[in-house]
Amino acid sequence: MFYFFSKTLYYLLTPACWLFAGLLLAFFTKNAVLRQRLVGVTLALLYVFGNSFLVNELELWWEYPPTQIPTDSTKKVAVVLTGGIINGMKETPDDRVLLSREADRAGQALYLYKRGAVQKILISGGAGDLPFQRKSVNDEGHMAAKFLIMAGVRPNDIVLENKSRNTHENAVFSAAMLHRYFPASQYILVTSASHMRRAVACFQKEGVSVLPFPGAFVSSRRSFMPTEWLFPNEDSLARSYYLMKELVGYIMYKIVGYL
Template identity: 40%
Template sequence: MFYFLSKVLFYVLMPLSITLLVLVWAMLTKNIKRKNKLLKIGVIMVVLFGNDFIVNEGFLLWEIPPTSPESITEIYDVGIILTGGMISNKEGTPQEIFVDKTADRFIQPLRLYKQGKIKKILITGGNTDLTVIRNDVSDENLKTAQLLEELGVKKSDLILETKARNTRENAIYTAEILQKNPQLGKKYLLFTSAFHQRRSIGCFEKAGLSVTPFSTAFKSKARTFTFNSLIIPSEAGYYEGYHLIHEVIGYCVYKVLGYC
């Protein structure tokens, strides 16, 4: 029940949903003062939520900063990859793999593996979405493993966890695997999107695993002070703002429930 409600809550509390509710309320109300006030609020929300500069500043504050591969001077036993958005759900043959927007989650551990800084790679995550809302890639875990193997990772160095549906379960089921197999070692690098690292680190620590974060798939960019980024709202700003607010809400909910 929590899984279902949390997913629905995230969609309801997003910038576009809230803005639409305000504007619809403005259209339906017969009180002229309230209508004018709601319309002003709606316009302000459009400008703020769609402001590229403001959204980017939010990501710069929230994301865990990058780690330079050169700064990693010790060998880690396992690199843990959290699935989600790495593989596109475009239909294809078993041999066709189309990477998606967070492919950096497996590209960075692949680089470190090739450099001899990671011994094994554990990929955690099953189907993470409600199919009534959005179709997820049910075999993202397997497809990612297939791709990594084709790119040079030994099959014996790949570990798959396929049950987890959310970050908390990623941590719990990964901890079960690692604790049952002490021969895998105790030094772990955690790979997920930079804006998702805070919640991920908290969940893994709650599950009893000490992990070192390695942020990937950054949404923040270098600051720009152009007219477009400072003044003109954009669809991209709205889209990225959705992810930022979604993650902040998710982190707060997990904190309240004691998951991280």
């Protein structure tokens, strides 16, 4: 039940949804004063969540900072969390792997493997589609593994955990596999920078100590150009949605005891 509500709740967190609701209420209300206030609130929401400077500042505050992993003699396993790595919404005439918004998660795991910082890669994530959603990827972990193998990772160095549907289950099922197959290794957690805080807390809750190695950064260097803070833009609206999703996800996980 928590899984269902946690996934459907995010549809109400989109700034675009809030803007639409504000304008819809303003359109149908007969009270002139209330209509003016609703329009004012909607304009304020558009400015805040569409403001590149403000959204970037929030991202810089929330995203986990870049880290380094030493290439020493300690055996290490990269634990890669799926969720947007593969684009399964587009059909192709061949067996190519199309990458999606979070593909940098796989890219950072590949980087660690190629430079010898990790020797094994555990890909965690199963099918998490809901009945009313359009089917995307049947097995994103398998497709991510296929991409890594095409990029030069040995098949024997990849382990799949394909039962988990959310971050909590990523930690639960991955913890069991890590303790079973790699008990004497260090664990490097690879996920997006905005998702890292919740992911680290989930793994710690399951008794797994991880070294964070974030990727898929959305924030950028600070810019004080007038265009960054004077006018809203659609890219910032999309970025603010993913930021709100992570903030609310962290709070909800805290409430139910997953962290």
